[in-house]
Amino acid sequence: MPELPEVESVRRTLVSLVTGKRVVDGVLSRNDVWGGDWPWKTLESAWMGQRLGLAERRGKQLALVCEPAAASPGAVDAAHGSRGVVCVHLGMSGRLCVYPRGTALPPHTHWWLALEDETRLAFTDPRRFGGLWGYASLEDLRSQRWSSLGDDALVIGPATLHRGLCRTRRALKAVLLDQRVVAGLGNIYVDELLFAVKLSPWTPGGVVTRSDCHRLVRSMRTLLGRAIAAGGTTLRDYVDASGRAGDFRGHRVYGRGGQRCRRCRGPLASGLIAQRTTVWCPGCQGNSSWGESG
DNA sequence: CCTTAATCCTGGAAGC
């Protein structure tokens, strides 16, 4: 469910709700949602009594950290930040949400932290496509888990994107969904992006020009920026860490297969690319030579 | 290399 704008909205709301608060308790009620090289028990003892720090995001993943120890002359590892980090991936149905004291946690809550003000930060994920991973430090998380990710979609430059596209004949839609090429885009925003730049989702990566990549990068930032400003997209159950749904309504093709294009009034096509439902406008994005179907 | 299908799960919506 959550793509970059939703995960970024969670990160921002977490900053205002939990940063600086001490961890006083924690429960992992399903150990099969936990991975990485630091077991929950190790992390729990490292975090107990510590204050949460600023969450970090890369693509669709978040890193929860604790604040470095208060400046003391001998605290060498304080410079390296955290003693233990938790990486969170929300998958399709995951939520990371803060609940007021006395509130019951929702069903399918697999992990939670109790904070000093009696609020609880909980990871809830009915479908369990998401997960949590423990590491000793942000450096370990970056080198062991995030190293396979491409540049974040808000940061990637045209040259890097072009490098990721030019060597392949895979459909552009499939390449943009590939987190190793660019991290953060998912099914909704790829379709919206391709409509915005008027490129067919079937375009082979290798024929995308440098100039196309400039337009892709510019549109990506604009689109994702607008979605973040609106708090993300809620189709069914996405909410940020404060429980608020997303207000982004700027979708022009996603979920509109068979309806009229808002730009040219022609019918929108839909089909399957990389096993994902894809909607595009053959009139605006059409390049019949790429063998579209739908 | 590339694509396709299956897989991990639950729950909501649609169809009969």
Added chain:
DNA sequence: TGCTTCCAGGATTAAG
């Protein structure tokens, strides 16, 4: 009112 089938914002794996 059921019961069945399909579909979903993700990602990996195996097979062809």
